[in-house]
Amino acid sequence: MKAITVETYGGPEVLQLRADVPIPTVNPGHVLVKVAYAGINFMDIHTRQGKYAASVTYPVRLPCTLGMEGAGEVVAVGAAVAGLAPGDRVAWCIAWGSYAEYASVPAARVAKIPDAIPFDLAAASIFQGSTAHYLVEDVAQLRPGNCCLVHAASGSIGQLLVQMANSRGAKVFATGSSAAKCAVAVQRGAAFAIPYDNGRFADRILEATHGDGVDVVFDSLGKATLRDSFRACRTRGLVVNYGNVSGSLADLDPIELGEGGSLFLTRPRLADYMADGPTVQRRADAVFSALLDGALNIDIEGRYSLEDVQTVHARIEAREQIGKAVVCIGGAR
Numbered sequence: 250m251k252a253i254t255v256e257t258y259g260g261p262e263v264l265q266l267r268a269d270v271p272i273p274t275v276n277p278g279h280v281l282v283k284v285a286y287a288g289i290n291f292m293d294i295h296t297r298q299g300k301y302a303a304s305v306t307y308p309v310r311l312p313c314t315l316g317m318e319g320a321g322e323v324v325a326v327g328a329a330v331a332g333l334a335p336g337d338r339v340a341w342c343i344a345w346g347s348y349a350e351y352a353s354v355p356a357a358r359v360a361k362i363p364d365a366i367p368f369d370l371a372a373a374s375i376f377q378g379s380t381a382h383y384l385v386e387d388v389a390q391l392r393p394g395n396c397c398l399v400h401a402a403s404g405s406i407g408q409l410l411v412q413m414a415n416s417r418g419a420k421v422f423a424t425g426s427s428a429a430k431c432a433v434a435v436q437r438g439a440a441f442a443i444p445y446d447n448g449r450f451a452d453r454i455l456e457a458t459h460g461d462g463v464d465v466v467f468d469s470l471g472k473a474t475l476r477d478s479f480r481a482c483r484t485r486g487l488v489v490n491y492g493n494v495s496g497s498l499a500d501l502d503p504i505e506l507g508e509g510g511s512l513f514l515t516r517p518r519l520a521d522y523m524a525d526g527p528t529v530q531r532r533a534d535a536v537f538s539a540l541l542d543g544a545l546n547i548d549i550e551g552r553y554s555l556e557d558v559q560t561v562h563a564r565i566e567a568r569e570q571i572g573k574a575v576v577c578i579g580g581a582r
């Protein structure tokens with residue numbers, strides 16, 4: 250089968266499109282899926298760069314077939330799998346191998362897709378939708394009257410966080426690296442969106458909150474913004490550092506959280522918030538139903554082929570991507 254494999258860590262050039270990859274065998278607890286669409290996301294970039302080379306939470310090792318979110322049709326089920334059958338339309342994430350014609354996926358990571366959700370939208374929403382859902386619902390537990398700051402709010406998770414926080418009645422402030430990206434955040438429902446301005450976003454947030462700061466900061470940048478995110482947060486507020494696209498703040502002293510106003514800091518991971526099949530399905534259902542009733546919108550920026558994946562990876566790293574890119578593999582509904 251065709252698949253994109255990685256044998257050494259590095260830039261987009263290490264992605265290899267091969268036509269001779271064996272179709273995976275179906276382990277007892279897995280299902281074999283004919284992949285219709287795979288999503289492309291920043292975690293694929295981190296994986297390709299080697300950031301998970303020693304990860305315990307995400308033990309993806311080389312050589313591997315890249316891609317960890319997708320949607321398609323079940324074509325075979327393992328001997329130990331109950332509740333899934335050939336012909337089922339499913340989506341999944343945090344299981345590697347979706348940049349391929351077939352993927353073997355642990356049954357516990359698979360969600361069924363309602364008929365009204367096409368495969369491309371399911372592939373575009375399952376990973377980042379589930380992530381935004383656990384961040385807003387379980388980690389931050391936003392309530393009406395809360396206010397929060399979403400960094401990189403035109404990014405895939407950023408746009409979903411803005412919309413889900415709004416749906417829970419929170420006021421949302423946002424950041425973005427360009428006027429066009431800030432405009433996307435406002436279009437998604439942010440009260441205002443501002444540039445990072447070398448950390449001076451924190452001063453603007455303090456002004457807007459009468460010196461108090463926000464209840465929650467969602468920070469996916471890490472090193473470039475985290476200390477100023479502390480400044481933008483209220484006393485005993487919560488800073489959710491869910492990504493490190495600018496690198497990791499390696500020299501953090503816990504005393505800084507005390508000086509910042511007895512702050513809470515968490516570095517959560519989706520795998521720990523969807524530990525079983527029912528949770529995976531519950532989050533997927535919440536995302537799919539919000540898409541169907543119009544509470545949530547995802548722009549699929551482009552439907553690419555496996556040949557285009559290198560280019561899309563390069564664009565994401567160059568910070569040029571706005572909207573979700575999916576790879577059309579088997580296609581159709």
Ligand SMILES: NC(=O)c1ccc[n+]([C@@H]2O[C@H](COP(=O)([O-])OP(=O)(O)OC[C@H]3O[C@@H](n4cnc5c(N)ncnc54)[C@H](OP(=O)(O)O)[C@@H]3O)[C@@H](O)[C@H]2O)c1
Binds near residue numbers: 376380401426516566
């Ligand atoms: N903790 C979890 O459970 C979890 C789950 C899924 C993903 N993640 C992580 O969340 C982060 C965001 O994921 P995503 O899928 O939303 O990514 P995305 O759609 O590619 O958005 C990333 C955004 O980061 C900003 N950015 C800042 N510095 C950047 C840089 N040096 N290079 C590229 N972009 C940069 C860009 O917005 P501006 O240009 O406006 O700054 C960009 O839109 C990633 O680190 C990903 O691994 C975490």
